[in-house]
Each structure stands twice: as structure tokens, then as C-alpha cells.
Amino acid sequence: MTEMIKLFVNGEEVEVESGKNLIDALEKVGIEIPHFCYHPALGADGNCRMCLVGIEDGRPPVVPACKTLAKEGMKVLLDADNIKKIQHDVMELEFINHPTDCPICDQAGECKLQDYYMKYEGTESRMWVPQVTKRKMQDFGGGVIHDQERCVACGRCVRFLRQITRTGELGLVNRGDDCRVEFFPGRPINNRYGLNVVDLCPVGALTSADFRFKQRAWFLKRAESICHGCSKGCNIMVDHNKEKYEDDIIYRLRPRQNEQVNGWFMCDEGRMTYKLENDNRLEECTLAGAVRPLADIFADAERRIERATKVLFLVSPSASLEQLAAVQALAEKTGATVSAFSDGYIVKDDGDDFLIKDDKAANRAGVDLLGIAKSRTHFDNMAKEADVFINFGNDLSRSLSEEQIGRLFSDTWVLNGATHPGQLGAVMEKKVGSSIALRSWSEYHGVVVNCDGIAQKFVGGVMKNVERPDIVEMAAGLGSPATGTAAAWALVQKKIPALAEFGGFLELPAEGVKLTDNEAGK
Amino acid sequence: MAAKVKQLPSRGGTPAEKVYLIEIFKGMAITLKHFLRNLWDNSNLYVRHYPEVQPDIPARWRGRHRLLTHPDGTPKCVACFMCQTNCPADCIMIKAGTRIDGVTEKMPVSFTIDLAECIYCGYCVEACPEDAIRMDTGIYAFTSSNREEMKIGMTEMLSLKGGFPEEEYQKGLEGE
Ligand code: SF4
Ligand code: SF4
Ligand code: SF4
Ligand code: SF4
Ligand code: FES
Numbered sequence: 102m103t104e105m106i107k108l109f110v111n112g113e114e115v116e117v118e119s120g121k122n123l124i125d126a127l128e129k130v131g132i133e134i135p136h137f138c139y140h141p142a143l144g145a146d147g148n149c150r151m152c153l154v155g156i157e158d159g160r161p162p163v164v165p166a167c168k169t170l171a172k173e174g175m176k177v178l179l180d181a182d183n184i185k186k187i188q189h190d191v192m193e194l195e196f197i198n199h200p201t202d203c204p205i206c207d208q209a210g211e212c213k214l215q216d217y218y219m220k221y222e223g224t225e226s227r228m229w230v231p232q233v234t235k236r237k238m239q240d241f242g243g244g245v246i247h248d249q250e251r252c253v254a255c256g257r258c259v260r261f262l263r264q265i266t267r268t269g270e271l272g273l274v275n276r277g278d279d280c281r282v283e284f285f286p287g288r289p290i291n292n293r294y295g296l297n298v299v300d301l302c303p304v305g306a307l308t309s310a311d312f313r314f315k316q317r318a319w320f321l322k323r324a325e326s327i328c329h330g331c332s333k334g335c336n337i338m339v340d341h342n343k344e345k346y347e348d349d350i351i352y353r354l355r356p357r358q359n360e361q362v363n364g365w366f367m368c369d370e371g372r373m374t375y376k377l378e379n380d381n382r383l384e385e386c387t388l389a390g391a392v393r394p395l396a397d398i399f400a401d402a403e404r405r406i407e408r409a410t411k412v413l414f415l416v417s418p419s420a421s422l423e424q425l426a427a428v429q430a431l432a433e434k435t436g437a438t439v440s441a442f443s444d445g446y447i448v449k450d451d452g453d454d455f456l457i458k459d460d461k462a463a464n465r466a467g468v469d470l471l472g473i474a475k476s477r478t479h480f481d482n483m484a485k486e487a488d489v490f491i492n493f494g495n496d497l498s499r500s501l502s503e504e505q506i507g508r509l510f511s512d513t514w515v516l517n518g519a520t521h522p523g524q525l526g527a528v529m530e531k532k533v534g535s536s537i538a539l540r541s542w543s544e545y546h547g548v549v550v551n552c553d554g555i556a557q558k559f560v561g562g563v564m565k566n567v568e569r570p571d572i573v574e575m576a577a578g579l580g581s582p583a584t585g586t587a588a589a590w591a592l593v594q595k596k597i598p599a600l601a602e603f604g605g606f607l608e609l610p611a612e613g614v615k616l617t618d619n620e621a622g623k
Numbered sequence: 624m625a626a627k628v629k630q631l632p633s634r635g636g637t638p639a640e641k642v643y644l645i646e647i648f649k650g651m652a653i654t655l656k657h658f659l660r661n662l663w664d665n666s667n668l669y670v671r672h673y674p675e676v677q678p679d680i681p682a683r684w685r686g687r688h689r690l691l692t693h694p695d696g697t698p699k700c701v702a703c704f705m706c707q708t709n710c711p712a713d714c715i716m717i718k719a720g721t722r723i724d725g726v727t728e729k730m731p732v733s734f735t736i737d738l739a740e741c742i743y744c745g746y747c748v749e750a751c752p753e754d755a756i757r758m759d760t761g762i763y764a765f766t767s768s769n770r771e772e773m774k775i776g777m778t779e780m781l782s783l784k785g786g787f788p789e790e791e792y793q794k795g796l797e798g799e
Contacts, residue, residue, distance in 0.1 A: 204703030204752050205729040238728055314719040314729050317704045345716055 108175040109157075123166035123177060124152060134179065135188060135217050137303050138255040139167035142365040143264060149255050151191050151217070155181045163187070185221070192222035198233045198278055200250040208305030210318035214253070233278045242270070242289025243369070244296055244310045249281045252306035258282060258298040265366070265455075268292045282306070293457060297366045300355055311373070312353045316342055324562025325357060325611075327549055329419050329542045330371035331452075332460040334551030335363035339375070339543050341563050348566045351375040351543060361555060361612050368457050375543070381521055383538035384567045395570065398535045399578035402516050405489050405534075406579065409514075412437035413487035415480070416473065416572075417495040418446055418462030421547025422556070422597070423589035423606070424572035425464070425471050428493050430592055431581035438487075441468040442480035445500030463542070464549035467556075470597055470616070484509040491516045491579070493572050494539050496524040503528050518575050540571040546586065548593070548606050550616065556597075557613040558606050680761060682787040682794070685745045687762040688736055688775070689783035691755050697724045698781055699755035702731040706747035706756055714740035715747060731777060738765055739773035761786025 103118045110132055117126040124134045125141060137149040145167035152166040155178030163183070178184055195214065203209040235249035256273055259282065263269045270290045274283050284290065290298070299309045321340040328335040336357040343349040354375050356367035385392045388401055406412050416428050418441050425441075432439045443462055452459040462468075468475060484490065490513045497506060503526035515533040517525050520541045525533065545561040570578065573589050583589040587605065594601045599616050603609050640646055661668060671678060680686070691699045702719035720732040747756055760783050767773050785792065 202727075204705070205701045205727055209703075314702070314721065317708070319708065320704075345713065 106171065106173045108171060108173065108177060110177045111180050112176075117171050119171065119173075121171055123154060123169050123171050126171035127166075127177075132179070134166045135213075135221060136167055137213060137253050138257065140257055140260075140301060140365075143257060143260045143301070146256055146260065149191070149253065151188065153184065153187045153191075154179055155184045188217075188221040189224070192217055193224070193227075195253050196222075196226060197228055198250065200232070200237075200248075202248070202251060202305070206248075206251065206305035207308045207313060207318070208251075208302075212305055213303035235281055240289070240310075241284055241307070242291055242295070245290055245298060246308050246310050246313060247282065248306050248308070251304050252282055253304055254280045254282070255303060257301040257303070258307055261298055261301055262290070262292075262295075265297075266292045266294050270295075271298075293368050293370065293453070294366060294455070296369045296372055297356070300365075309353070316340075316352045321352060322562060324543070324560050326543065326561070327463065327551075327557050327559040328354065328367060328371045328374065329463040329549075330368070330374045330461065331458045332462055332465055332552040333363065333456050333458050334463060334549060334555070334557055335359075335367040335371060335456060336557070337367060337371075339562060341543070343564070349563045351378050351563060359557075359612050361615065362551065362553075362557070363456055366456065370457070377521070378541050378543045378563070382541070382565075382567075383519055383522055383536070384569075386535075386537045388535050395537070395578065398516075398537060402489075402491070402535060403580055405514055406435050406437070406491075409487075409489040411483070411487045412489045412491070413483045414439045414491050414493060415495045415497065416441050416468070416493045418443040418465045418468050418475070419542070419549070420464060420494060420572055421542075421545070421549055421559075422464065422467045422471070422593045423547050423583075423586050424493070424576070425467060425473060426592040426596065427573045427576040427581050427583040427589040429471060429473065430583045430589075431576045431579055434580060434582055437491075438483045439473050440480045440483060441465075441473045441475040441495070442477060442497075443475060443495060443500060444477055445496075445498075458552055460552065463551075466550040466552060466554055467548075470550060471593075472596075481509070484513070487513055489514050489516075491518070492525060493518050493575065494520060494524075496521075498524055498526050502526075518572065537575055538567070538569045539575065540565075540569045544569075545571040545573075546606065548590075548600075548609065551613075554616045555613040556600060556609065556616060558609040674764075680763070682759060682791040683796075684761070684763070685743045685748075685758040686786070687738070687760045687765060687783070688741075688747070688756055688758050688780055689760050689785065690734065690777065690780040691757060692781060693726065697726050698730060698777075699753050700731050700734065700751075701727055701753055701755070702729050702734075703752060705750040705752060709746045709750035711744060711746060712740045712742045714738075734777040734780065735774050736780070737774045739770055756780075757785065757792075759785045759787055759792050 105116050106119045107114055107116050115130050117130055124136055124139055127134060134152050134154060136152040138146045139152060147165050147168050153163050154166045155163055157176035157178055237248045237250060239247040241247045254273060259271045259273055262271050270284050270288060271282055273280060296309055299307045320342050322342055324339040326337050326339045328337045336359040338355045338357050339351055340353045341349055341351040354372050356363060356365055358365050386395050386398055388398050412435060414428055414432055414437050416425055416439060429439055446462040447460050449459060490510055506526045506529050516535040517533045518537040518539050520539050543561055543563045544565060548556055548558050550556045573586050577584045583592055590606050693699055702717055704717055707715040707717050714737040716735045717731050718733045719729055722728050722730040745758055748758055
């Protein structure tokens, strides 16, 4: 437990965590100290002066909150007249040359300048000299667009690229009203985490070329999810919206803070995985090449499973624990074998020492926890013997070539549950007995375990126009005893005792549950 | 204050009235009387001879929308979505993109208003920070036999002209 200390804010006593600066300590108890340059992941820089607070009987009497540790008995003044004047005047300074582009600025709606103007300034400009104009719409590389006029020179972007990625592409040049952020000539932003500067920038000076002008921030619905791009499981926010007469579309992914996992950041590739959720999705369920209702496909497949001598189920290493358990239960009931063969999900030497991992599967640790075999030999042997093969969303084309898949299943009846075309290879997909278009991770809820054995919940907020089953529903349709996500969760809890104390998966804490080594590495 | 109650005598109770037919012919006789009188001389009618005679509408009348242009013909709209956000009928549908005509950075790629759903409240005009949308075309009659045609697009709205002199429109804005 962190130690708690007592201090006074505007004369009222509050209890805060010790060891934090005033901004963080007071934020935890719901008191805002306005600030631009400080960011918990980048530390205090003390350059913007927006965070100045008064300390009663203090020497000095006015201090930057970002650089001041919260101390027992401190008397912090936030509503004193001199502090209000400082906040007002700092804001006025920021606005002297600010273009106030809000109508065409993507940051509008989530902009610190807008918020603070409404709260701490709110006066008309007193300027009558022409504003200093600078460059706009500058391509900073890495999908980042810079607007020099909107920049408040807080240096967050510069510090991120120096401290976190250690690539140092950006720097602040010149002083006063000529101060601006620039990249070194010929060396634009070029690293795998560059787009994080867009989230870090407190104003609209850095925007994403990909998201640019697609949506206004206030239209977006948000779902707290986990990135399924690799086994790190970065916490993300899925920003999506269903426009009138159109489908529910994801417009961007943003990192969500989780100190245990990704801190405040995510990688650029992960950020772009939303495109897969939107584009080129399978929509139809087929039986012998013809589009048929799901119930017919289930009934037909169930009959075939009953009659078959050997049945093989293939699950995806990115499927949620609930989905894996539901398929396992179905296998137990029907005597089928389950494999999570997915060697192709591992991209050797792609990972780094920050967030990106070699393993591009979101739940391989979960596969191991549930004791599902995943070796190539096991899969090959089973595939050769099987006369019915059912794929539950595994992208087999990552692990095997078309010929290999064709050879393995040359005389096998195949039911292919998939999110995108091509997951069994184009040739095989023409020959399959049945196919089911599945829901993808942004459309269902669940729990996945990341590479460090942390079980994390995620919520699927996207509601597509085309109704598709998720893997739990598919398994249930084929006769799995786990008839829904709740029943599947109960099965998961039986197999992973550390999760048993949480009623529903939603009760998992936001920062995830760290499974002990012997639980996670079983 | 107590509510005032006025009791009206109930009619239609006499045997002659109960036959109905007599009353119906009496009523038709009144209609015929009016018809013949107005056929002879219709100057007393409180009716506008629409559409031959068009009404005189003020500059602030909220008619059909138009999108305004800069003097060089480029659209004033910057696709800020204020109008769409403010529209209570949710009938404005904008798609934004990067500006290609050199004026600022952002412009609408498509801008559609579904006039079948519009309630002509004028909130879009009030919300616009660029004076890019107005309802001063003076066009108030707009009909169609199918829903799709009730949607008007960007090109059409850009081509419409204001129906009033600028000073008169601005006068209407005084006090806002
Ligand atoms: S940075 Fe903020 S205040 Fe400046 S134009 Fe963008 S939204 Fe408006
Ligand atoms: S671009 Fe944004 S993050 Fe970078 S210094 Fe300017 S305001 Fe700060
Ligand atoms: S007049 Fe009202 S209902 Fe019609 S488009 Fe404008 S805001 Fe929407
Ligand atoms: S409010 Fe005005 S500038 Fe903004 S999108 Fe609507 S018409 Fe265009
Ligand atoms: S946040 Fe403290 S000076 Fe900028």
C-alpha cells in the first residue's frame, strides 16, 4: 500500500498518496491543476508555468506543481487571486499568436487550450498587432502532421522522442514567438512508436495523417479494449462511430494507461490494426457453396461431427479465454481434438525491448493455461487422421502455405469459421464444406492473457450491421455445453483458480490480474 | 382565479333536426350562397391566389438552405461539423477531407441535407462559425414524390443564390 499523507487545498484537508508531485497527487482525488508540459510518463519539465500554485507560508510562495512533491501539512492555494491571475495570464500569453483554428483542428473537443480557456481565461483577446504566422500542415514523417502555429512549445513530443524511443527526431528551435518544433533536416520521425506524440500533444499541433478530418472527437463512442496486434496486450481505447445509414466503423485506436503493461503508449502497427476490423470482412455463412442461415449450417455440421471418426478443432491463439474454453468443452463432449497450432503468428526478431513482441497472438499464454496443444507435429498428425476439420478463427495462412493446407485436408470435410477471407488460403476456401463469418475482437467481450501472464478484460463496443456469431456462439451452436459467455467464463474459472474470485469477467480490475508464474507457465 | 365556464345550449333535439336531411340541405344552401357570391365577385376573400400570386416573405424567413462561397467561388464551409452537431433533426450529413483549393486545410467532400427530415429550425445557420450556410434563398416550396430527391447535395446548395439583398439580411441579424 502506498503511504497516505494529509495536506490542505484551499484550506480544506485532503488525503493523498505520498511520493507524487502535486499535479498527480491531487488529480487522484479529483482536484485539477491545469498544466501543459508535465506528463506522468515524461516527467516534469517546468517550462509552461501553467501549473503554478500558491503555498501558504511557503518559501517561495508560488511554485510549479509539477516539480513540487506533495508533503504532509502543505497548504496549497489554488483559488487565491494571484494564482487565478497567473493562470489567466499564462493562457493569454498562449493565445497571443494562437490561430484559434478550432473549426478545422482535429483536437477540438479534446484540447487542453479549449478546456482551460473556458475554465481559466474566458476573455476577449487584447491583441491588435498582427499575429506571428508560421508553417502549417507540415509533414513530420511517420504519419504525423505538425502545425507550428498551434504549438504551445511544451516540449512533450521532443521529450518523448528523446527519453522513450531515444531517436530524438524533434527539437525545439529559437525563442519567444519564434520558438517552434522542427525535425533535423532530412530526418523526419522514423520509429515504430512515433504516433504517440499525437496523443501526447496537449493541443492540435500534432495530428495523425491517418485520422485527420475523419471524425470530430465528440462523435466518437469509446470502448475500453486490449490491442490484439501482439502478445503484449497494450490497453487501448477503441474510438468508433456509426454514422447515419452506415456501418459501425472504427476510426482510431489510442493507448490507455496501464502501468503494469504498456504505460501510456502503444506501437504504430498496433494502432493501424483497426483497419483490419473495418475492411474486407466476411459477411456470409455458406453451406456447400450456397448462402444459408446459421441454424442450417450448425445442424449439418453437428450431424457430421457425430458421424465422423476423428474430428479436429483449430482455435486461434488470439481468441479469448472464454472462447477457448467453449471450444474445449465442445471437444470434450464430442471426443474431438483441439489444437492451437499457430507457429506463423510468431515473427522472429520483430520484437523490441519496449512494447512490440515477436508473438503476434493476443492470448498464447491463455492457450497454455487451458492446456491446449499447439505443436506442429501434433497438428499435422491430427489433421492427417481427421475426417472433419473445424477452424475457429485461426489464420492458418500465416503458418502454412496454400499447398500445405490443401494437402493436409485433401479429403477432409472442412467448416471454416473466419473473420477475413484467405485465412485458410483462397484455394481451400473454395472447397470448404461450410463457412461461418465470425465476429472480431472489437465486437465481443472477453479476457486474454498477455506475454507476462497478466489477464486483462476487454469490451467490444462495435455493433456491425451484419450480425455475426462469435466463437462462443459458434461452439454453442455446434453443441458446446458452454451455451454463452457467462457459462464459458465459469469453465475458465474452474481451470484457472486465480480468476475464480471474480464473479463476471467485468469484475477483473482495470490493471489486469497478474497470474503467478506457476499459474501462467503451467 | 376560478375557471370561467360557459354553458352552451345543446342543439339538435327537435324532431325536425333529428331527421338530419333537412339540416343537410340547409347547410348546402349556405355553401351554395357563398359560392355564387364569390363567383360573382371574389375581392372579399381572405385567400392568396397562390401560386399566381407569391407571398412577400421577410429576409429572415427560413427557407431552403444554401452554402455560401468566397468571392473567388470557393466554398466558405470548412467542414467543422458545428451545424451537423447542432441539428436537432440529425439530417445533415457531411464528409470532410483535405482542402484542395488552397483556402485553409479542410473542406467538405460531400454535404447533404435531407429536407424531408429537416424541421427548418435554423440552428445550423446559427451554429456556423464561418457564415457558410444560410436559409435565405427565399425558396419555401419543395416537393417530391420520392425520398431520395428530398436530399440536397453540396453542388446544388453551392449554386443557389441568396434571395435578398445583403443589407436586408444583415439587418435581420441585428440584436443577435
Ligand atoms: S489547438 Fe485547441 S484551441 Fe488551438 S485550434 Fe486546435 S482545438 Fe482550437
Ligand atoms: S507540438 Fe505539441 S507536444 Fe510538441 S511542443 Fe508543440 S504543443 Fe508540445
Ligand atoms: S434547419 Fe434545423 S433541422 Fe434543418 S438542417 Fe438546419 S439545424 Fe437541421
Ligand atoms: S457549421 Fe458552417 S463551416 Fe461548419 S460544417 Fe456547417 S456549414 Fe460548414
Ligand atoms: S506543467 Fe508545470 S510548468 Fe508545465
